[in-house]
Amino acid sequence: MVAFDDLLHARLGGMQDAVNDWSETVKKLKTLQEKAENGMQRKAEKADWKGQNAGVTRPFIKKTAKEFGDAAKEAESIRNILRDAHHEFKAAKDKLKKIVDDAPKQGIHIDPDGTVGYLVHPDRRPKGYDGPKPKEGEFDRVRADIKEAVSAATEADETAARALRTLTGKDENNFSGTEYRSLKQAAHAQDAEDAKAAAKLVAKGDGASSEEIARLNKYFTDNKGDAYFAERFALEVGVKGNLDYWVDMGDPSDGSRLAVDHQKQIKELQQNWSMTLAEATHSHSPAMERWKSDVISSGTDVVQSRGTSAYGFQVMSNLMRHGSFDTKFLKDYGSAVTVAERRMTHDGGLRPGQVWNAGLGMPPHLNWDGKDLGRDPMAGFMEALGHNSKASTDFFNSKIEVPSDGHGDHKPVDAFKYFTKDRAWVEDTYKDGYGTKYGYDSLGHALESAATGHAYDAPTEGLKDTRTLDNAKVVQKIVGFYGSDPKFSHEQGISDSLGKIGSAYIDEFNRSMEQESIDSMRETRNSPFGANLPDGTSRFGTHYNDNLLFNSGDAVNYLSIVSQSKEGHALLSAAQTVYTAHTLGVVGPDPTANELKNTDLTDAHTMVRVSAETHGILDHSRMGQIDQDYADDSEEKKKAIAQSSEWIKFGTEAVVGGGLTIATEGAAGPFVPLIADTVGSAVVSGLGMYTDEAAEDHAENMDRELKKKYDDLQADTLARGKEYTQMPVDAYCDAPGWSEENRNFIQEDLTGLLKDSRLHFGDSDLPDPYKKKDD
Template sequence: MLKFDQVLHAHLGSLKEAVTGWSEAVSKLEKSKEKAESGLQGKADKADWKGENAGVTQAFVRKTAKEFGDALTEATSIRNILRDAESEFQAAKSELEKLVAEAPGKGMRIDQQGTVSHLIRPDSRSKDYDGPKPEVADFEAMSAAIKAAIDRANNADDVASRALRGLVGADKNNFSGTKYDSLAAASKAQDAEDAHAAYELYKKGDEATPAEIDKLNALFKNNQKDPYFAEKFALEVGPKGSMEYWADMGDPSDGSRLGVDHRDKLKELQTNWSMTLATATHSTSPEMEQWKADVIKAGSEPIQTRGTSPYGFQVMSNLMRAGEYDDKFLKNYGNALVVTERKMTHDGRLPADRAWQQMGGMPSHLNWQGGDLGKDPMIGFMEGLGHNPKASTDFFNSSIDVTPENTKDNKKLDPFDYFTKDRGWPEELNDKGDRTKEPGYNALGHALESATTGHPYDAEAEGLKDVRTKENAEVMQKVVERYGSESKFMHEQPGIDDSLGKMGAAYIDELNRSLETNSDSTMEEQERSPFGANDAKGKSRFGEEFDTGLLWNRGDAINFMGIVSQSESGHSTLSAAESLYTTSVLEQVGPKPGTDFQDRDLTDARTTLRIGSEAQGIMDGSRMAQIDMDYEKDSEEHKKAVAKSTEWVKFGVGAVAAGGVVALTGGAGGVLVPLAAETVGGAVTTFIGMEADDLAEKYEKDEMLKKNSDELKEKALTDGKENSLRPGIAYATAPGWTYDQRNILNEDLVDRIRTGRLHAQDNNLPDPYEKKV
């Protein structure tokens, strides 16, 4: 792979000379070909040879004459490949030279590794500095342009090197005669060649050797995001071909050892196959449009193997667990899937698992990713939505006509209500051999994450941005209404609590805006609130009605935060998000380090810490109440749960802050936390860098687990209050304050935190969930 400095400093003179040399060779070969065809072959064709000469010599002369033509074709192809490669390399090199030259004028510099940084760091600028002040978006745009140029050079290098090896290395005794008019043509030819090679391996089914499965995986990986390869493969295999292949792989009755001895290879194959088909669905060619329609049509039909007969929807949904499928295809597929399930369950009168019982034979093993065997097709579909935020948002904001064949009855189904409340999610057999509903609700959580945040649920933490829209917020309003209404919805949906925590973290700004109001029912924000997603002009990203209006009232915010915090993961995620967001607001609305301030200048800072502390009190109180409900008092489980309730402080370690968000690392994807400003400063940086103790381990070392539960709870709540101080401490100790200013801030802001903590006790927190016996 070419690096930044290699592309920037590439010497292309030799390549230009090679293009010139091969162009001259082409001219000479054109003349030689003409002579061979008109002279050598022409005379041989006219000669009246008989006997051995006619059978051997004449054929030899014709073959020799043809070689001149093949030599010309090969030389022309080599010249074309080198010419286009040189053009691509030069374009990439020129783009990098241009970016490097423009960077200082934009206040940036680019080092030899291609890393972009400030030309003059903000903390090193003089007071009268009036030069460019690049923002996060400027750095991101510059880095993206650099990457695009390097990718362009690498792509040209990969295609050209493979094409040249193929041209000159196939047969040492004969010219290949392969014709490439351009580098793009060579790239397409390589894709078609790889697609056919994959098809030949596909035809072996589960009789393929482990080495052949490795080859198939390699072909998929090497062409993972190549649209031409993906389409060629999808069309060659056919609409039902993928289903039949995957159903055969999941048939335990035919003696194949792949699923017994090589589960890891099948897991990789499932991912690669899914991503390939996902890429193919973005094509709008007539052939692919028909392919997509035929896949949906086959969903309600059994796919018969030797010993199993899963439905097409069951098979195809398990090939949706990776990759970003096309928006329209996902919507059409999901609608058809729901319509089919409602028909098979007689409009919900039968449980959902009855719909997907195979008509005979052994149960199929359709999912090798872990968690479940792939029986319920809604799980894979939800994972597909989880990787396509636009499709997921549209799906949960839409309605489904469950009787499309009847244009008069107008019978509609609300997908959000159906999947979060009405549908009885079937139990699945997990990796431990237990029957549980967790896989289904875990996948539902992933789909809701993408629908509310605008990012794939497992998006990398690096590079995340706040992209929430009005449509995302509409789904989040439904989430808060549903899961904040009764604790049973979260607790009776195992596996969804961590997703609810992430969704709450992504809307922590709006939750704070609701908490600030004085009434539990008002839908108008507190005047001049420091919270929320408003821009500098007081305009909301969610539409004009939310410039001063709330997404939900204070009572709903308390209930949602309280119920989500009843779970260990929900409490940890929301607590970390609250502290990070509070710190960023302090940094934005409080006096700036190094400036003089009066008492009145701390008004917004006091409000910020008071609400942040109240929020932490709500969450801590809810978690403690649930622990009391879940475990017997003074039991070891009770004490350990209490000890763990303070561990959320470790979330800040390794957090990535940029572009108006902090992405908390850990688990699948990053936890998105909106900040109050695009550029973070000293307070947020100080907060993230604060050392986090492993308090649960500390308890054990200090033998605190030997104490009774009441003492431990008192200690944990005290620690929770101390943790509420972290934003204020980070703000007061950020670089720039004098010693006296730090003391003033510490004394004043700590008092606000105590007030907020006391205020939290006045709230009517949601009741803890009591399991039914």
């Protein structure tokens, strides 16, 4: 790994000198090669030698002449490698130097080891400081640029080093004759060599040793993200080899101890293998197009090992759980596996669990991540959709045609309706027991991806709000379905995913909540909410400039039902709090304004009212569900009530949609689309102080809270919820710039409105808590 400081101060003049020297050497060796081939070798071939001269001297001269040619090839290859490596190093160094030179202009300092920080920290800025004030997004961009430059230099360094070792060879008496026209060609040659070596280890199946599996994993990790290696590996192993290997690995009947004694290695291997195949599917070479087609056509084939068997779809779906597979491939695969299931079940006449293993031998262990055994092909496919938002969005907005097989009519399958409502998910052994929970978890991941426009587990760094109308269409379906009856989210157990989706659209939920009519799909005029672009129009298209994604009735139902769960309540409460704080800073009066008019407070009033009502819905819904789930005054019930306030520990690191965050520095979170604004940022930073103190106080007093009587604890917890709802208002009023008179006026005005609005929704206005079925 090339170090940041080494690259920044690298002296590349010596390398250029070496390139020049080798260029001269190439010229000289080519001259010698020409003389050897046209002179010495040609004369030897024409000579009428007999005896030992004919049997020894002529081959020796021919071999010697060839060595001159090999020497010239090797020298030219060394020159080419050094030339291209020098070019890559120089480009990386120049980029890094520009990053370092430009950083101070952005108010950013870069340490000698590449650590990024403030040029002048906010705590040390003098009064009246007017220099640059970088946001978290700017830090992220600089870090990403540094990483890109260092990675490019590292890749060039490692490729060049390996190529030079190959060129010099192990034979001290002969030139290798290897020829590289460029560093890129050398990299491809290395990839092909690694892919062949990996395929040889795969051919050993579960007869390989633990050391050989470790070597196979190393081939994958060393070539992570390398498209050429991925394609070569997929083609070297082939579709059949791919399927056979994993059925054999999961067959306990053949006496192999590899998967029994080294499950951690096999788990790592499955993940690496999946990510490699994902990379390979992005190639559109004729060979890879055939590979993808063969994978799909093999889906209904039975793959047999000594004592187990599985369908191709079952095997392949477990090799799709990691990495982002090609969008078209996923769509084709999803349609094919859905059609296969509908045909096998005779359009729902049988349950999927009855057919995927029907008539086969004992099913193999196909999934090694510890979540389930991999029996249901739809679970792995959903995980694949969860890592490709475009494919997931398209899939859940699609209807899949099921061609007739001569046994009745086959109606198109509405993908969203089928997988969320109609399908009976396959029961399997999973980490917490036996059932369908694992499958619904994967469904939740796919829905997160389809709704948010990002992989469900995407790292937060550098993500932007990329939601589209197609994403919004999926969310409309999610809100309509899961907000229609609490049994769906509770029985499927995906409130965490639904909470993240709700957080991702918290702006649109606020927009809907502003509308007093529960049925109206029209926006309240001049709403301060909504996923608007800088020009004020909706990112979901002109229709939504004035119209809502969902009416307030559906919004209330969804928010209430999702927040009945601990996870949903925490996620939505945190998102609403941060969204309120930032939006207050954006739409409320500027603290530096000298005069305040009542009309200046219109949007601030709207924000506070809607936020208070929303928090009231969330808190009362959670309390209602706790009342349903636990016996009165039980220790478990009191603990659940006390824990309902723990969402505050998120502080301003609020989890918002698909694992995304809003940073304490006030950068707008990618899934809470806020206008970048100095006051808004300051309010979020101020909120952080309140939430940190509240979280600390809550933790310290937990034991004392649990000693209270149930009624008192419930009343105190709801009162604490009111205090937490107040925090964005307090943070706004604490923003720098207010005069004492204006601050007091704003504080009293907004606080009074907040308390009145909090009472707007009562238990009678909300969906009933979920009642479990009697066993």
